[in-house]
Amino acid sequence: MPTYTPTQKSAIQQFTGFTHTKESVAAKQLKSHSWNIEQAVDAYFQSNNPSKDASSSTSALSRLFDSYRDNPKDEPDTIGVEGSMRYLQDLGLSLDEPVVLAILTELAAPTMGELTRSGFVDGWKRLRAATLSDQKSTLPNLRTSLSSSSTSPQGLFRQTYKHTFRLALAPGQRSLPLDTALEYWRLLLSPPALKWNTKTTPWLDYWIEYLTTKGKKGVSKDMWEQTAVFAGKSLEDETMGWWSEDGAWPGCLDEFVGFVREKRGDGGAEEQGMEM
Template sequence: MPPASHTPAQRQMIGQFVAFTNSGRTAATQALRQSNWNLEQAVNGFYSSNASASNNTHKAALSKLFDKYRDDPKSADTISMDGMQKYMTDVGVSPEDVSFLILSELVQSPSMGEMERNGFVTGWSGAGMALLEQQQTFLQQTRSNLSKPQYRGQLRKIYKHTYTLLRPASARTLDLDVAIEMWRVLLSAPSIDWSTPSTPWLDYYVEFLTTNWKKAVNKDMWDQTFALVEKTLEDESLGWWNELESAWPAVVDEFITWVLEKRKGGGDAMEVE
């Protein structure tokens, strides 16, 4: 029973705090006293403190899990190819599937087949997933939701990170065949499907690049390709494109011209020099 020194208003706040937080009356009284009997501040402080403690617990568990897959005794903070393959098997991820790219972005893999302790712990603790089973479920759910509009921001982050993941450290560009392979993963089901009722955009883009472009892919081209995906899905008529006032990279302008010629029945557009 609360001490008699508590006013009716304070006793009411203690009861409300207990109801909001499912804590005991002693903890409620202490939290309210520390917040000078400001109920909102006391409740926020309670959840903030618990979240911090839970996050620290997650980080400790994740660091221990990281050590389970660390495969080089000389590298305390890196999981390389062998350990990465074992981890991916345990969470049900295939290197040929978009789930691999989801995972790589989440843990901020610096390169293919590699994870670092800080990225692994920070990524998974931020998602609140410390157990393998939770991580597997998270990756599967994200994979199945990636095509939904509300996940577009997350897909955009995955898409951007993929370029960093695949580009060799010493290179400024990405080989065209590698870029095409990743576009086929990132821009088709179960991810966003780059096609519209009258235009198989991804197939057209691959055809154009392999027959007419034949150049390496720099970061601007990579990023602008995703912008092109979004614009064509919004309006496949290309009403937003103006050849004379275009701010798109040359490859996009040439591709759109090629598509328009194809739509007119011109067959294969003339090759770009």
């Protein structure tokens, strides 16, 4: 018979009490999870009783959600600004981290300072993180995915980028003030998120310089989303061999191409037939 420490024996007893399995099964499961009783039990139910696990996760997440509500009586299914800030702090995050935007996207947050019960529960269930500890454990993977050079529409970066426009939008408005858009572009298009910079071209710096000197006031949803598409293509081919003046780009991006070529010395705006 294997020899276990008192702590390990206690963990085996707890595991069998939760799962009604044999001690040998409990010991094997606990060993594979470094004797972490919570992780071992969760893994057992996930592999042996998915429906029960789903129900358990929903209950656990709902209880966690309840603990952060600002106004349980009048808004039982909403976490407001104060609760959201407290929750993010408990995850060990600060608001200037790009991964915060990824989390708010995964949880379908309707605004920067609000979380809904359905978004919270469904989001964390999808990520298989029912406890605060499990949620903290997802952060490294989210950070890695967010900094990936992949800008495919299905990737975390593009999904986060797209949802950020909704998060940043003021009530009743259809476009972002330029200063607000610039703040989020700096956050999302530079490390530790996606690095919009190539060997010969500091794209983000040029983009900010172009917009600020152009005197543009607001950023529409189409301009916001097409900027991400443009960034992805420029990272794949910084020579812009993919660009055509007959393409369906917003006018400001057409003009930006001329601005970049002039800055790089490989063709001015006049050569592109654009008005600067």
